[in-house]
Amino acid sequence: MIVKLLSGDTPRSPVLAVILLAILVALAFAPFLFPGVRSVDTAARICIFIVLVASYDLMLGYGGIVSFAHTMFFGMGAYGVALASTHMGRGFDAVAVGALSGALLAAAIAFLIGLFSLRVRAIFFAMITLAVASAVAVLVSQLSGLTGGEDGLSFQTPRALTPAFRFGDELFGVRLNGRLLAYYLIFGVSLILFLLMLRVVNSPFGRVLQAIRENDFRAEAIGYRVVGYRVTVTCLSAFIAALAGALYAIWLRYVGPDTVLSFDIMVDILLMVVIGGMGTMYGAVIGAALLVLAQNYLQALMGMAAGAVAGLPVLPELMNADRWLLWLGVLFVLSIYFFPTGIVGRLRQRRQGRAAQGR
Amino acid sequence: MSRVILETHDLTVRFGGHVAVDAVTCAFRAGELTAIVGPNGAGKTTYFNLISGQIPVSAGRVVLNGRDITRDSVAHRTRAGIGRAFQLxxxxxxxxxxxxxxxxxxxxxxxxxxxxxxxxxxxxxxxxxxxxxxxxxxxxxxxxxxxxxxxxxxxxxxxxxxxxxxPAVYMFDEPTAGMSVDEAPVVLDLIADLKAQKDRTILLVEHKMDVIARLADRIIVLHNGALAADGDPAEVIASDVVQEAYMGKELTDV
Known part of the structure; x- marks a missing residue:
């Protein structure tokens, strides 16, 4: 049953399996294990980024396609929900219409970019996505009548997802309100989308993608029209990224260029997929969990460390909470240096190394 | 004579001023194994690339089962019945x-x-x-x-x-290149098996004359990209012109 849910793609490393299980349990019971607005907010972000990063891995790690427009697709889903909720009034119908039309628009744009650039060379795709993403970001901040410009849009989500909605008193000290429902909506949809992507990479289609990544010349010579597969995976990836964006909008009840379209998010996605391990799907889980946690708690952690070493020379300066980005950078460089194949790649390697010795 | 499966008509490709394959017109029939020989740089592999579509043609046509496939992608040609094994x-x-x-x-x-x-x-x-x-x-x-x-x-x-x-058309480009003496026969036996199926068209780029003598029904010789000889193996191998001018060193090696 579990193997089937995972599409036969098991972690293949006991350590990895334990880590993944811990992340799953932590996310599944986050509102009860870590009560508090901030920690639940972090858990929701982790769920959403897992989907977003996994959808990027689908394209980069399996399809071998570099894109810089992933935040744009993410933003399309988010703005879809925001615009639909603003104009249709709050409700699940608005959320569904917004998410779906955002996702379809993202897929359509991915299709156009892919059709024009993937025929030639994958590198053109990277450059064109960069150009289109920048153009769209500018467009969104300029069209303030429609998008709210730099200020973004605040909107109302369905009543059942707001803190004002109560469906009971308390359970293990946690208030049973719409925020809890919103969290579980995000968790559930994220889990389904992740398992769906895990299935896709283990399907015949996924195998063709791996073949194309390995040797596109030969893939073509055994009868696979490479451009068709590349365009398809790009559309699928954009579609799922937009759905992740829709979830983000539902969670924040706000969209703005800095929150859902900024290039910083693109850099985060790249870091997460590389740190976690490209072409593994599970890498997205670990990368997203690690980085979102670091972004949210590294600052606080360093504040504590700075307090602990107060009075010593230099050290408090280094540990200053404002230096957290520096340490994040150090963390990144170290992880690339020690885990060039990502954390998942590294864990699986160790297992294989041991198996080889055992033979 | 069996049915013609694959034809090339005046097939030509130019790289800058250099004509790598020069107006090669040739037909290949079902059940026939044709060896393609010629000195290095004669255009054998390029001729293959034109047929299977890795390189676009400058002029001429490739016809498979009566259908012009000159403009088709590699994947389309593969699905239509052109299969290729690579030299490297x-x-x-x-x-x-x-x-x-x-x-x-x-x-x-x-x-x-x-x-x-x-x-x-x-x-x-x-x-x-x-x-x-x-x-x-x-x-x-x-x-x-x-x-x-x-x-x-x-x-x-x-x-x-x-x-x-x-595929309907098998294209082998020096299938035993770099293989040891023990391993090469395995591959050659496989090709012989394919040939025995009778309905497959096989094109074989090969240097080793013993292989050609064993497998080929017909030999075509390319020289400077052009078709220099075409015919029965014994005749082609025996012809002095081919021996000296077109096969060069490879023939005397064996």
């Missing part, structure tokens, strides 16, 4: 041996766009792939990554992929 081994290095063959069978079965079924669930694909690995004597190594295989085994797998594709 050209596989999927970080996938297993079995997965390499499975990919070909999966392509033939048209399963490439199945997104929601499990690849490992298509047991008919796996079974066929296993049977082919058995035939090329790579079954024991099916779980290994291709990058871990010896050169000879990679050459065998290269041939196995073509057999898995089972």
């Amino acid at each position: 081994t050209n596989l999927f290095p970080n996938l297993s041996v079995l997965e390499n063959v499975r990919l070909v069978i999966q392509s033939k079965a048209g399963l490439g766009y199945r997104l929601l079924s499990m690849a490992s669930g298509h047991s008919e694909v796996t079974d066929k792939a296993v049977a082919i690995l058995d035939r090329v004597r790579l079954y024991e190594k099916r779980a290994q990554l291709v990058s871990e295989l010896s050169h000879g085994d990679q050459r065998k797998l290269e041939v196995a992929l073509l057999i898995a594709l089972d």
